Amino acid sequence: MEKYEENRGRELFSRGRIEVICGSMFSGKTEELIRRLKRARIAKQKVEIFKPAIDTRYSEEDVVSHDSNAIASTPIDSSTSLLLMTDEADVVGIDEAQFFDEGLVGVCNELANRGKRVIIAGLDMDFKGVPFGPMPALCAIAEDVTKVHAICVRCGDLAYVSHRTIADERRVVLGEKAEYEPLCRHCYEQDKKDKSNTPHNL
Template sequence: MTNEGIERSRLFQQGSIEVICGPMFSGKTEELLRRLRRAQIAKLKVEIFKPSTDTRYDPTAVVSHDLNSIQSTPVETSSSILLLGGHTQVVGIDEAQFFDDELPNVCEALANKGVRVIVAGLDMDFSGKPFGPIPKLMAIAEFITKITAVCMACGAPASRSYRLIKSSETVLLGEKESYEPRCRICFNLDK
């Protein structure tokens, strides 16, 4: 192997944190699945986790709105990820906004052990405020991919999740009956 090849190999073995964020219906889970499948094709050992509270499509699989899926391990706390994902090369975490505030520390510990950690989640809640552990994860991540959806009111790029039903609860599981993507202007028009 050449010196350049050895250097690239070392970089690949270093741990890292990647965050995929954006509003609902932007393709975050789809992008997470794409990256995890590529890691599997590369014959890397991959573990996938999701919060046990997210049972919208399937109790154990991570499922995108397009119904693409991959088996995962539902966990109640982020510390479980550290216990179950410590002997792998790639850890995928979906719906990260629903995890406790320890998730950034868990991801950091995994990355420090040489694990590639790929996290997907909403960066803002229904009111446009930073959501759960995602902001801190974005601060410590090596790579951030912010994806937009299409505004259902005007067709512009949408960066927010607009709640269609009345509720002040921060966490309200739902799909198209409860939420739609909106651009900044249309989001603020109907507040």
């Protein structure tokens, strides 16, 4: 029975699959991505890791979590680059997927169809609570979706959104704790009401 289960696990791995890790900022998405990739390496699988070239907050090249855990990666500008750089990989890791183009969805499907395990981490919503980039479609096509949660800094409940604390309406603003805070749905909606009731100085 043990031998059967072992062979069955290898067979399932060889078929390829897509796993998505999503949630707000400070929820541990990258931490979980790094954990899975390191376990794959321990299992003697060939792992390739990628991140969008735009994300240089902690490192030009490495994928780095908020807790400073890191793993070497390759920065790329376009999702199509993945098809050219993963021929030998068993496992493909992708961080900050929300910053990639919509073509990432088709690329990940193709990689999985080639028998690769694709592990993706990214924000599911932007600072306004709107689904972010290719993430909703990636969640739809994935065999496994893990939603992780930060803690609301105002009430201690599970966080819902990455609330931006600076006055900047651009959708993409790279930042950390000085620019964002995790809020639950109630505190986020309350914050919006408070701001709408605040008189603006002329």
